[in-house]
Amino acid sequence: MYPSSPDYIPSESEESVQPRIYTVSEITQDIQTILEAAFDTVWLEGEISNLRVAASKHAYFVLKDEKTQIRCVQFRGSRAGMKFQPEDGDQVLLFGRVTVYGARGEYQIIVETMEPRGLGALQKAFEQLKEKLDKEGLFHERHKKELPPVPWKIGVITSPTGAVVRDIIHVSRRRSRYVSILLNPVKVQGEGAAEEIAQAIVDMNRLDDIDILIVGRGGGSIEDLWAFNEEIVARAIHASRIPVISAVGHEVDFTIADFVADVRAPTPSAAAEIAVPLGSDLEQRVSDATRQMIDGMNEVVQDHRQTLKHFMDRRFFREPHRILEAPAQRLDEMGQRLMRGLASWRQVQTERLRNKIAQLIQASPTRLLQRNRDKLESFYGRLGQSLKSKAAMDRQRLTGKTTQLFQLSPGKQLPHLEERRANLNQKLVNEIQQTIRFRKESFVGNLKNLNALNPLAILERGYSICKSQKTGKALTQSKDAQSGDSVEIRLAKGSLECEVKKVKASQNKT
Amino acid sequence: MPEIKFETAMKKLEKIVEELEKGELDIDKSLEIFEEGIKMSRVCSKKLTEAEQKIEKLTKGENGQLVAELFPTETDSQDDDIPF
Numbered sequence: 001m002y003p004s005s006p007d008y009i010p011s012e013s014e015e016s017v018q019p020r021i022y023t024v025s026e027i028t029q030d031i032q033t034i035l036e037a038a039f040d041t042v043w044l045e046g047e048i049s050n051l052r053v054a055a056s057k058h059a060y061f062v063l064k065d066e067k068t069q070i071r072c073v074q075f076r077g078s079r080a081g082m083k084f085q086p087e088d089g090d091q092v093l094l095f096g097r098v099t100v101y102g103a104r105g106e107y108q109i110i111v112e113t114m115e116p117r118g119l120g121a122l123q124k125a126f127e128q129l130k131e132k133l134d135k136e137g138l139f140h141e142r143h144k145k146e147l148p149p150v151p152w153k154i155g156v157i158t159s160p161t162g163a164v165v166r167d168i169i170h171v172s173r174r175r176s177r178y179v180s181i182l183l184n185p186v187k188v189q190g191e192g193a194a195e196e197i198a199q200a201i202v203d204m205n206r207l208d209d210i211d212i213l214i215v216g217r218g219g220g221s222i223e224d225l226w227a228f229n230e231e232i233v234a235r236a237i238h239a240s241r242i243p244v245i246s247a248v249g250h251e252v253d254f255t256i257a258d259f260v261a262d263v264r265a266p267t268p269s270a271a272a273e274i275a276v277p278l279g280s281d282l283e284q285r286v287s288d289a290t291r292q293m294i295d296g297m298n299e300v301v302q303d304h305r306q307t308l309k310h311f312m313d314r315r316f317f318r319e320p321h322r323i324l325e326a327p328a329q330r331l332d333e334m335g336q337r338l339m340r341g342l343a344s345w346r347q348v349q350t351e352r353l354r355n356k357i358a359q360l361i362q363a364s365p366t367r368l369l370q371r372n373r374d375k376l377e378s379f380y381g382r383l384g385q386s387l388k389s390k391a392a393m394d395r396q397r398l399t400g401k402t403t404q405l406f407q408l409s410p411g412k413q414l415p416h417l418e419e420r421r422a423n424l425n426q427k428l429v430n431e432i433q434q435t436i437r438f439r440k441e442s443f444v445g446n447l448k449n450l451n452a453l454n455p456l457a458i459l460e461r462g463y464s465i466c467k468s469q470k471t472g473k474a475l476t477q478s479k480d481a482q483s484g485d486s487v488e489i490r491l492a493k494g495s496l497e498c499e500v501k502k503v504k505a506s507q508n509k510t
Numbered sequence: 511m512p513e514i515k516f517e518t519a520m521k522k523l524e525k526i527v528e529e530l531e532k533g534e535l536d537i538d539k540s541l542e543i544f545e546e547g548i549k550m551s552r553v554c555s556k557k558l559t560e561a562e563q564k565i566e567k568l569t570k571g572e573n574g575q576l577v578a579e580l581f582p583t584e585t586d587s588q589d590d591d592i593p594f
Contacts, residue, residue: 148517149517150516150517150520152516152561155568160567160581169565172563173563176563177561177562177563178558178561178562178563179561179563180561180562180563180564180565180566181563181564181565181566181581182566182567182568182578183565183566183567183568183581184567184568185567185568200568203568203576204568206576207576279558282516282554282558283558285520286520286523286551286554286555286558289520289523289524289527289547289551290523290547290548290551292527292531293523293526293527293530293544293547293548293551296526296527296529296530296531296533297530297540297541297544297547299530299531299533300530300533300535300537300540300544301537301540303533304537
């Protein structure tokens with residue numbers, strides 16, 4: 001700043017003679033530096049007034065006590081996480097830092113967090129959270145879970161020391177020896193209490209044998225109970241899979257936890273009363289039901305025994321042979337019908353058999369032969385008859401003529417007549433003989449014709465049958481044989497074994 | 511066999527009582543449900559006998575897992591008195 005020289009020594013007085021002249025900005029800057037360094041973090045308590053929220057969502061207000069006031073600003077970012085919305089007149093505890101707003105040369109507090117202070121403000125925070133959660137539906141009946149009627153293990157979230165846990169254990173033991181208790185020890189007031197309670201609810205839900213949760217603490221001031229008014233606890237209770245009984249403070253104390261819980265107990269002891277069913281009731285229920293069931297079963301057996309007895313009293317059980325009477329009668333009748341049926345069946349069958357035998361006899365070769373013989377006999381008979389009648393007729397005629405002859409000329413014509421008679425007689429004999437011969441020939445001819453139908457008879461006439469040795473069939477055309485083949489020629493009497501010399505084709509093709 | 515819950519067994523038992531008391535079932539069916547009822551009755555009694563009250567305290571194990579340990583209370587020795 002100054003040229004350094006051995007003869008110039010600046011003195012104190014000289015410096016004060018030349019005072020530092022700041023610009024407004026410079027001094028503001030210095031003040032800002034000093035203030036901000038000195039009041040980097042401050043806790044500040046006071047009453048809010050002139051609260052104003054700008055369009056930018058930053059909040060501006062004055063914090064005051066009986067004598068003084070200080071300007072405060074809370075920016076949008078830190079307002080977002082606020083658990084309550086302050087209003088003029090609220091007593092609050094601020095956390096923030098001091099800064100200088102150069103444009104107006106004013107110092108102010110930049111607020112980071114704000115907590116309600118005093119009964120009024122806490123009450124307000126309570127109302128606001130309650131309204132918010134209510135709007136979200138967290139208190140709605142449809143979220144209320146039923147308590148299991150027979151719990152075996154109850155989770156208790158409270159302080160490990162103090163009367164509450166002992167009350168709950170005591171009541172539980174008094175009521176039932178079947179219910180176990182698992183304590184999850186937590187801080188129930190002060191810094192971090194709400195977080196611990198919420199975490200304990202989450203942890204208990206990770207266990208799978210807890211039937212009911214009791215969350216609570218003993219009585220105290222609204223500040224003491226405050227953890228149970230925190231949103232984080234409300235949300236944890238709401239999210240719990242296990243039904244939750246809230247048991248905070250005394251009967252008159254209502255907390256947000258009470259509204260979210262599935263059941264609100266006025267006190268921790270009452271919570272245990274609600275949760276734990278009387279062991280004696282359980283025993284009673286089991287033994288009652290068992291006894292009733294046995295009674296019921298006995299009654300069923302009695303009923304059936306009675307029914308059975310009724311049946312056994314029926315007549316056919318007393319006189320069982322009676323049952324058989326009707327069937328026996330029927331059986332008899334059936335037997336008779338069977339015999340009748342059998343007899344008529346036999347008759348029919350016999351008749352059928354007889355017919356068959358008759359048919360068979362009719363068709364037998366002996367019968368056929370007999371029939372032919374009969375036919376032949378009747379033929380002979382007819383023939384003889386006809387011959388006799390012819391002879392008789394002729395003889396009658398002869399007698400007639402002879403008579404005529406004797407009447408006409410018995411004397412002179414006698415030799416002539418005698419001759420004529422001999423002639424006629426001879427003629428007659430000839431005629432008769434011829435007739436007989438003719439008839440005989442025709443009969444023999446008939447016989448021959450009959451004979452001609454017999455294949456063997458044909459052979460009699462000089463025909464023969466040529467059979468192939470190979471196939472055993474009769475040959476009907478030459479091409480069925482080959483030269484060298486052996487053939488058998490069947491004659492009327494005996495046969496010849498021959499060999500084909502040559503095959504000649506048929507000349508007239510048919 | 512999956513474990514039957516006390517309350518389920520109890521409900522079954524009560525239903526069986528009802529059925530038997532109605533008396534509409536034939537003897538075979540009655541016997542069948544009666545046997546079932548006796549079984550349920552035993553399940554209930556067994557559950558009650560087995561369930562022994564324990565008082566435990568939840569702590570975090572070394573790996574952060576949840577561990578339950580017995581929680582001694584003053585009432586342990588003086589069950590029948592109310593000490594406060």
